[in-house]
Amino acid sequence: MPVKGIAKTALSRNGVSSYVLPCHRVVLQYCNWGGSSQGIRDLLKSGQLDTIARQRESVVFEIARRSGHPKLSFKFAHDKSKEVNIANLDKSEIVRKLQDNIQSSGSELFKWNHKVMSSNESVRGIWSPLHVSNENRFKI
Amino acid sequence: MLKLFMPGLRQRKIPRVGLSRCISTQESFKSEAVTKSTHDLSLLKFDSNGSNNLYAIFKLYNIPYLVTKGDKVVLPYKLKNAEAGDKLILNNVTTIGSPNFTYSDNKGIKQELYDLTAKVIEITKEPYYEVYRTKPRCRRVKTFGVQPYQTILMISELKLK
Amino acid sequence: MLQAMKEIRAIGSVCQRITPASFYHVSRPDASLKTTYDSIKDYGSYKNNIFTHRLPESTAEQSPLLVALHSRLSLPKSYSLSTLSQALNLIKFEGLANNFGLNTLGKTLLSYYVSENLLIRYPRLPMPVHNLAIDAYMGVNTLYDIGKSWGIEVDTTTKLEKHLSQEPEFMRYGKLRFLDESAKKSESKEPGVFELTQEELSSVKNDNTYLSREAEAYASAVRSIIGGLYTHEGEEATKSFIHSHILSRKLPLDQMFQFSKPTRELVRLAEKLQFSEPVEIRLIAETGRLSSHAMYVAGAFCGTDKLGEGIGSSLQEAKTRAVVNALMSYYLYSPVSQDGSPVKLPSDNDYKFEGIVGGGDVAI
Numbered sequence: 001m002p003v004k005g006i007a008k009t010a011l012s013r014n015g016v017s018s019y020v021l022p023c024h025r026v027v028l029q030y031c032n033w034g035g036s037s038q039g040i041r042d043l044l045k046s047g048q049l050d051t052i053a054r055q056r057e058s059v060v061f062e063i064a065r066r067s068g069h070p071k072l073s074f075k076f077a078h079d080k081s082k083e084v085n086i087a088n089l090d091k092s093e094i095v096r097k098l099q100d101n102i103q104s105s106g107s108e109l110f111k112w113n114h115k116v117m118s119s120n121e122s123v124r125g126i127w128s129p130l131h132v133s134n135e136n137r138f139k140i
Numbered sequence: 141m142l143k144l145f146m147p148g149l150r151q152r153k154i155p156r157v158g159l160s161r162c163i164s165t166q167e168s169f170k171s172e173a174v175t176k177s178t179h180d181l182s183l184l185k186f187d188s189n190g191s192n193n194l195y196a197i198f199k200l201y202n203i204p205y206l207v208t209k210g211d212k213v214v215l216p217y218k219l220k221n222a223e224a225g226d227k228l229i230l231n232n233v234t235t236i237g238s239p240n241f242t243y244s245d246n247k248g249i250k251q252e253l254y255d256l257t258a259k260v261i262e263i264t265k266e267p268y269y270e271v272y273r274t275k276p277r278c279r280r281v282k283t284f285g286v287q288p289y290q291t292i293l294m295i296s297e298l299k300l301k
Numbered sequence: 302m303l304q305a306m307k308e309i310r311a312i313g314s315v316c317q318r319i320t321p322a323s324f325y326h327v328s329r330p331d332a333s334l335k336t337t338y339d340s341i342k343d344y345g346s347y348k349n350n351i352f353t354h355r356l357p358e359s360t361a362e363q364s365p366l367l368v369a370l371h372s373r374l375s376l377p378k379s380y381s382l383s384t385l386s387q388a389l390n391l392i393k394f395e396g397l398a399n400n401f402g403l404n405t406l407g408k409t410l411l412s413y414y415v416s417e418n419l420l421i422r423y424p425r426l427p428m429p430v431h432n433l434a435i436d437a438y439m440g441v442n443t444l445y446d447i448g449k450s451w452g453i454e455v456d457t458t459t460k461l462e463k464h465l466s467q468e469p470e471f472m473r474y475g476k477l478r479f480l481d482e483s484a485k486k487s488e489s490k491e492p493g494v495f496e497l498t499q500e501e502l503s504s505v506k507n508d509n510t511y512l513s514r515e516a517e518a519y520a521s522a523v524r525s526i527i528g529g530l531y532t533h534e535g536e537e538a539t540k541s542f543i544h545s546h547i548l549s550r551k552l553p554l555d556q557m558f559q560f561s562k563p564t565r566e567l568v569r570l571a572e573k574l575q576f577s578e579p580v581e582i583r584l585i586a587e588t589g590r591l592s593s594h595a596m597y598v599a600g601a602f603c604g605t606d607k608l609g610e611g612i613g614s615s616l617q618e619a620k621t622r623a624v625v626n627a628l629m630s631y632y633l634y635s636p637v638s639q640d641g642s643p644v645k646l647p648s649d650n651d652y653k654f655e656g657i658v659g660g661g662d663v664a665i
Binding site: 013014015016017019021022100102103106107109110111112114115116117118119120123124125 | 182193194195203205206207208209210211212213214224237238239259261262263264265266267268270294295296297
């Protein structure tokens with residue numbers, strides 16, 4: 001056999017021609033008694049959550065009543081998840097937390113100190129001193 | 141007999157030799173034949189092997205970004221009126237280039253020549269960090285927690301029309 | 302020892318007498334499907350008598366998981382939720398229709414569009430690499446990854462657990478169902494440790510690659526969703542779905558080659574292509590043999606044509622890189638049509654054969 005192959009998997013590029021929202025499930029956990037759940041109780045009573053859920057049909061919204069501080073837990077693609085504490089937050093702040101986290105990919109937060117992240121090879125290639133024409137080379 | 145066709149050495153991590161040739165729209169070229177040929181990007185098309193090997197420099201809030209298809213652009217702010225999944229048509233492109241040719245126009249390349257779109261794939265935040273502020277002649281140090289927004293775009297299409 | 306051999310022979314002869322067919326490769330209908338037929342050769346009369354029914358659309362609509370998945374994949378309205386639920390069901394014996402047929406359909410469509418794409422875009426890809434490239438696009442591991450990114454959940458709780466947590470019945474119709482009740486119970490409690498069944502152990506290959514049942518199930522669900530799209534929307538929609546979800550991935554083809562004797566292969570290739578002049582490797586530039594980190598640039602030439610180029614820290618390395626570079630630029634050639642746009646695929650409208658055929662592999 002002249003050439004052998006090396007098995008690889010094609011790299012995922014979510015956003016190139018198709019886009020699937022990474023967040024697929026949100027669990028809103030609240031307590032019916034505790035004062036820290038006041039904000040989320042207001043939110044549930046106001047019916048605002050229905051409009052949010054209707055706008056985001058691709059996400060499953062689950063409401064769970066459990067004792068303790070309220071929290072939002074998000075489930076993302078590739079078994080990633082995130083929990084956000086919403087104790088003592090008011091209605092609008094909870095909505096903002098919800099909208100922000102639904103739009104993230106669930107991967108760990110990081111700072112990228114460059115403008116572009118690329119998995120492609122450079123189109124122009126890299127400059128090489130060995131390819132400069134003879135008369136322009138650096139001479140000692 | 142098959143002709144051995146080389147798709148360009150760049151693909152195989154080989155540095156380029158010499159300067160690349162430029163096609164540019166300059167005011168001094170007045171004859172019609174020349175202006176016609178400047179809008180004909182077939183050289184760029186063939187050299188990029190059917191838009192496979194193409195880069196573009198677009199500007200967003202006047203900041204240039206050099207991208208190829210499938211790149212992620214990290215914007216250190218929350219893009220206004222954009223949500224995850226939105227498609228953006230980037231229409232301020234100053235340069236399009238292939239391994240050997242460049243077409244550039246500082247005023248912006250005509251939109252009917254290319255197709256450059258991006259998708260908002262993620263609106264997230266940077267990791268939390270603290271900023272310390274001091275005032276002169278005062279020993280007190282104020283600490284501010286910062287967690288700025290980040291918008292991530294994916295270049296979903298880059299091709300010559 | 303001798304006696305044991307005799308015994309084996311005896312057992313062998315018994316087997317031969319009872320089931321002579323077992324010594325040939327014969328495909329038999331799955332007994333669990335209770336297939337009946339008028340005559341064994343009349344394939345039209347084949348009928349499965351196992352009782353199955355499709356999930357009513359009204360039940361499927363109640364499952365939020367199904368509605369969300371439908372919307373996440375932006376499937377057309379005609380794609381019914383009951384088909385989507387069927388695509389996620391791998392269990393044969395629960396009375397609900399399973400995804401066996403949809404899976405087969407999806408696999409066929411996938412392999413057609415993927416291989417068409419590879420054959421036209423990379424006509425000179427050697428056979429072993431071509432096969433691996435197809436696997437990279439639509440192998441079980443890739444489809445598993447796709448299934449995970451689509452947010453498909455697995456039904457892991459037993460009936461008892463569901464009853465205790467008062468989970469509504471229709472929730473499970475939106476989940477991937479491949480574990481039967483006994484498998485759910487035997488789930489090990491230790492994280493990261495899995496107990497393999499006899500069936501799974503047999504799937505462990507010689508090269509120690511092992512595909513979990515979960516991966517297989519995810520892959521089958523992804524294929525079935527594609528098959529379902531074909532049944533509801535037809536070929537055009539399926540093609541664009543495959544192009545946008547599977548062929549939009551980046552294939553690292555340049556990392557998939559492994560050459561054992563590259564120089565010899567290049568020489569054979571040149572012979573095959575009837576090059577007029579012999580292939581030569583020449584030194585293009587160097588930093589100097591006595592420099593602290595010597596670098597050499599070598600090129601593979603045929604007469605005055607440069608076929609490839611490589612940089613290395615020894616002459617041998619530079620030479621090998623140059624040769625591999627030349628081979629890669631030959632194998633990874635991708636044609637363009639006359640107007641500079643990518644070539645059309647056979648499944649496109651007004652496709653015209655543009656005369657690019659790979660010359661086949663070379664033997665060393």
